Structure formats: structure tokens, C-alpha cells
Amino acid sequence: MTAAALELSGVHKVYRHPVPVTALTGVDLVVGAGEAVAVTGASGAGKSTLLSILGTLERPTSGTVRVAGTDTSALSDARLSAVRSGSLGFVFQRFFLLEHLSVLDNVATGLLYRGVPAAARRERAAEALRQVGLTGRIGHRAGQLSGGERQRVAIARAIVGRPAVLLADEPTGSLDSATGAGIVDLLAALAGPLSGRADPGAPTTVVLITHDTAVAAAMRRQVRLHDGRIVEDTGSPS
Numbered sequence: 514m515t516a517a518a519l520e521l522s523g524v525h526k527v528y529r530h531p532v533p534v535t536a537l538t539g540v541d542l543v544v545g546a547g548e549a550v551a552v553t554g555a556s557g558a559g560k561s562t563l564l565s566i567l568g569t570l571e572r573p574t575s576g577t578v579r580v581a582g583t584d585t586s587a588l589s590d591a592r593l594s595a596v597r598s599g600s601l602g603f604v605f606q607r608f609f610l611l612e613h614l615s616v617l618d619n620v621a622t623g624l625l626y627r628g629v630p631a632a633a634r635r636e637r638a639a640e641a642l643r644q645v646g647l648t649g650r651i652g653h654r655a656g657q658l659s660g661g662e663r664q665r666v667a668i669a670r671a672i673v674g675r676p677a678v679l680l681a682d683e684p685t686g687s688l689d690s691a692t693g694a695g696i697v698d699l700l701a702a703l704a705g706p707l708s709g710r711a712d713p714g715a716p717t718t719v720v721l722i723t724h725d726t727a728v729a730a731a732m733r734r735q736v737r738l739h740d741g742r743i744v745e746d747t748g749s750p751s
């Protein structure tokens with residue numbers, strides 16, 4: 514059996530400052546390779562904390578986090594950041610684009626620290642932009658794009674390194690609902706073995722965080738958080 518893409522067991526997260534807050538409590542979650550999962554819940558439920566822990570941006574107070582079978586608690590910060598840059602891609606509510614750079618260069622920066630030569634970086638960036646439907650905007654500056662287009666560029670930057678897992682925290686939060694629906698459909702389509710990726714070897718897993726249940730409905734599996742606990746999980750369809 515191949516390892517799950519992501520596996521949390523008994524995860525607790527307590528923030529100590531300025532006052533103790535238990536953000537996650539007893540979270541067990543297994544996400545299989547190629548799944549498309551939405552994590553929902555009200556503001557403050559612990560969604561962003563969960564995404565940070567799944568993405569190894571933060572360590573849990575207790576419990577274990579496995580990424581592609583590797584127990585991350587044993588890893589040094591340097592090894593952890595290698596796992597992160599090799600296996601994980603991130604998309605946020607804000608796009609974090611470099612406004613004065615071209616769309617192509619914004620995406621190519623996603624490969625800067627992977628030792629990919631410049632010509633290959635641009636080739637792969639063009640391929641990622643094709644996957645998000647932005648071939649026609651390659652030469653634009655990021656600052657010239659609409660909100661939905663900017664988020665597509667951010668998604669292309671996140672997938673250009675062909676991560677096993679794509680993590681998105683409220684990716685539609687800055688967009689109107691019709692534009693947001695297009696972004697979520699794109700994220701759902703990127704998941705799984707049939708996503709048309711250049712390298713079909715390993716399926717892409719997508720975990721999307723949203724407070725909006727309409728947005729969540731586009732993903733095949735929904736997990737609901739309340740007060741730091743998973744209170745509902747539609748499970749992985751087999």
C-alpha cells in the first residue's frame with residue numbers, strides 16, 4: 514500500500530501567547546494521494562492552523578504529522594523546509610505576486626530554489642500557466658491582471674514544482690463568487706491522476722480551506738472543524 518499523502522494523528526495545537534488558546538484538539542486526518550478535500554468551519558474553528566500544520570509551516574504541540582509517509586516531527590527545520598519545498602505547494606487568499614514582473618517570471622520564481630536552469634524554469638512556468646488557462650497572459654505584468662487571473666498565476670506558481678500536495682487557505686476570499694467558483698473548479702480539477710499534468714506519475718492531492726460551504730461543495734470530500742475538532746468528515750469516496 515502506498516503511504517497517505519498527509520496523515521495527522523492526535524494533533525493538538527495550543528498557542529501560548531498572549532493568552533493560551535487551544536486551536537486544535539485531538540485531530541486525526543488521513544488524506545489519500547489524489548484526493549480533493551475541503552476543510553470548512555466558522556472563523557476561529559482552527560482551519561488555518563490545520564493548514565499550517567499540514568503544510569509543516571508550524572509544528573503541532575503534540576501528535577504526529579506525516580507527509581508522504583515521512584514523520585515530520587523527527588526532522589530538523591532544515592530537513593522540514595526541504596520536504597516543504599519538494600512536496601508542498603501553497604495558495605493563499607492574498608496572491609503575493611510581484612506586481613512589476615511578468616506573469617511568466619512570477620511563476621518561474623516558484624522554481625528558483627530547486628536548481629532548475631533558467632530556460633527550463635521558463636518552459637515549466639509556461640506549462641503551469643497553460644494548466645491554469647492563462648497562456649494568453651504570459652507577457653502581462655502581474656499588476657495588469659484581474660483578481661481571478663492573479664489567483665490563477667498564484668496557483669501556477671504553486672504547481673510549477675509539481676508538488677504532491679497543494680494546500681489552499683481561503684483562495685476565493687478576495688474574489689467575487691462567480692470568479693471564486695472558477696478558481697475552486699480549477700483546484701478540484703488539479704487533483705487526482707486525471708489532471709492532465711505533464712508528469713502523471715504521482716497524483717496531486719488538494720486540500721482547500723474555506724468558511725464557505727458553497728465553495729467546499731466543489732471538492733469531492735468535506736471535513737468540518739468546530740472549536741478545533743473534526744466534527745464531520747464525508748470520507749474518501751472509493
Ligand code: ADP
Nearest residue numbers: 528530534536555556557558559560561562563
Ligand atoms: P480559522 O482559520 O478557522 O479562522 P485559526 O486557525 O486562524 O482559525 O485560529 C484558531 C484559533 O487560534 C483562534 O482562536 C485564533 O485566535 C488562534 N490563533 C491562531 N493563530 C494564532 C497565533 N499565531 N497566536 C495565537 N493565537 C492564534
Ligand code: MG
Nearest residue numbers: 560561562682
Ligand atoms: Mg483562517
